[in-house]
Structures are given as C-alpha cells and as structure tokens.
Amino acid sequence: MIRKLTEKDHELIWSFLSNESSMNLFILGDIEAFGYDKDFQELWGEFDELNQLKAVLLRFHQSWIPYANGVFDVDGFISIIKEHTGDDQIMLSGKEEIVRALEERNVLNLGRKQVTYFAECKTTENLSSYDDKKLVKKATIEDVDRIIDIRSSIAEFNLLPSAREILIQSMKSNVGRTYYTEDNSIITASASTTAEYSKAAMIVGVCTRKEYRRRGLASNVMEVLFREVLDEGKTLCLFYDNPEAGSIYKRLGFVDIGKWIMYR
Structure with a gap:
C-alpha cells in the first residue's frame, strides 16, 4: 500500500x-x-x-x-x-x-543522465591547516548573483533555470552555506553546502574561475568550509564523476559508499 x-x-x-x-x-x-x-x-x-x-x-x-x-x-x-x-x-x-x-x-x-560516485567524510584528520582564513569569505544573500555568475562560467555545470531561487531559499532556510574567494569584487572560487540538516551536509558547486585555476583557491575554500561543517558534528557528502577530483576528495578523507544517478 x-x-x-x-x-x-x-x-x-x-x-x-x-x-x-x-x-x-x-x-x-x-x-x-x-x-x-x-x-x-x-x-x-x-x-x-x-x-x-x-x-x-x-x-x-x-x-x-x-x-x-x-x-x-x-x-x-x-x-x-x-x-x-x-x-x-x-x-x-x-x-x-x-x-x-x-x-x-x-x-x-x-x-540527461549522469552517474556519479557518492562519497562521505566524517573526520578532519586529513585536512591541512589553512591559516589565512580572512581571504575566504562566507556568502550572504547579497552575493547570490555573483555566485550564480561564477557557476554559469563553468562548462561542466548545468544550471537549472531555478538555480538562483533555490540558492536563496537554501540560505534563508539555513540548509546551505557558501564560501568564496574574490579578486576586485569578482568571485574567483567557491564551494557550497546544500540539503544541510542536523546530521549531514552535501557539498556542491566546488569551482574556480578558469583564469584563476591552479592557485589552490578552491582547496582553501574547501578547507575552511569542510572544517566548519565537520566541527559541527555533521557528515560531509558529495558526488563526483571525475577520477582526478575523486582522488583529491579521497586525500581529504572522503570514502565511496555507493553510486548515485541523476536525470536533469
């Protein structure tokens, strides 16, 4: 029934x-x-x-x-x-x-079908110490358009028409947070959580603007975001389908727990 x-x-x-x-x-x-x-x-x-x-x-x-x-x-x-x-x-x-x-x-x-690995992390043991945290900022509602702008610049991302609305709703309802770096008011790298609740959070939107890549900016953002969420006692979860990205996440302490299929 x-x-x-x-x-x-x-x-x-x-x-x-x-x-x-x-x-x-x-x-x-x-x-x-x-x-x-x-x-x-x-x-x-x-x-x-x-x-x-x-x-x-x-x-x-x-x-x-x-x-x-x-x-x-x-x-x-x-x-x-x-x-x-x-x-x-x-x-x-x-x-x-x-x-x-x-x-x-x-x-x-x-x-469109996408098959990804589903991984989780429960410990900060593999995170390095990133000390210059003042360069990584927490986004507010006023930053939403800039976040959408950097995500729109990433060829691999397939933004939904409702992406802006969903991001705002996520921030207002405290089920998501975003951290970023910037250069002359342009967001250069960012990472977000979504679907946060008392026990876990999903990592999404990890990206670096093309002309700012290979400077460690996304790693710095993830370091601050991951540690903050894990220190709250939550499990971090994420999807990945790129082996290179997967190896980076595993070095940070993520473990594969299955596969996830998305149709968009």
Whole structure:
C-alpha cells in the first residue's frame, strides 16, 4: 500500500531513512527544513502487510527522489510521478539500483543522465591547516548573483533555470552555506553546502574561475568550509564523476559508499 506521509509518520520515516542517513541526506534534510505541509514538497510511503515502511518517494519542487531498502512498488511510484508531471520531462535522482528500477520501465520522460560516485567524510584528520582564513569569505544573500555568475562560467555545470531561487531559499532556510574567494569584487572560487540538516551536509558547486585555476583557491575554500561543517558534528557528502577530483576528495578523507544517478 502506498499513501501520503504526514507529520504523524515522522518518527517512523526518520528511523527508516536513518539506516542510510548519508544516502538519504536530501530527503532527511528537506523533511527537517520544510516538514510535510509545503506546496513544493510532498512525501509518499509504501507499507507492507505489517504496516512497516519499506519505501519513500519525495517530490521537492520538480525533483523526485525515491528510496527503498529492498523490493518496492516501482509501478506505484511511477504512477504518482506521472500523475503530477504528465508527459513533461522530470528530474529524478537517487541511489543507483533504485533509480535503475524506475528507468527500466521506460515510461518516464527523463532528461540527461549522469552517474556519479557518492562519497562521505566524517573526520578532519586529513585536512591541512589553512591559516589565512580572512581571504575566504562566507556568502550572504547579497552575493547570490555573483555566485550564480561564477557557476554559469563553468562548462561542466548545468544550471537549472531555478538555480538562483533555490540558492536563496537554501540560505534563508539555513540548509546551505557558501564560501568564496574574490579578486576586485569578482568571485574567483567557491564551494557550497546544500540539503544541510542536523546530521549531514552535501557539498556542491566546488569551482574556480578558469583564469584563476591552479592557485589552490578552491582547496582553501574547501578547507575552511569542510572544517566548519565537520566541527559541527555533521557528515560531509558529495558526488563526483571525475577520477582526478575523486582522488583529491579521497586525500581529504572522503570514502565511496555507493553510486548515485541523476536525470536533469
């Protein structure tokens, strides 16, 4: 049976998703930040014959994230997604094996596919000491347009039309923070968190403007950001698909815990 989830289900949902808390960072973070009664966020759960939760589906704006700890009602989840999106192209992401179960039905209008490694870090042991912290600044709402500008300059980034709105919402609701370096008011490197909640944070948007690369700027930004988040007792999570980037993250203490598929 699949039904809509509400605040009354909170303890059951939290316990279920916390079995893989890093993999479920987006769902857990959105629940902690926005609850169950926002028009841009909905959750559904599949229950077994003993009324035990076995799968969860999240809609956050136009994005969908499914999660299950075993076999789940793939067609039931697809029906919910199609009911809300029709034949429109959808944004779908999640743990590799769960997303593959949905995509194999070949009935959802999916966009560009990206398969990445999912890594986590729980310790500052591998971080070096970056002392000149005054050169790394924490962004405010006033810096949003400059952050979007540097991200737009990165060929590998595929910014959504709603990127600015999402960044502002992230800052206002304290589910994300951004640090950066600058030169003559131009942001030269930056890194952000998103989907932050009490236990974890996702690292996103690590970038350096092309003409400022190979100066260690992004490393300095990450050093300050990573240490701040880890010192708060949170686990750091990130995606990567570039082996060179992966080797850098592993030197900083990240460990692969699985793969993540994103359709955009």
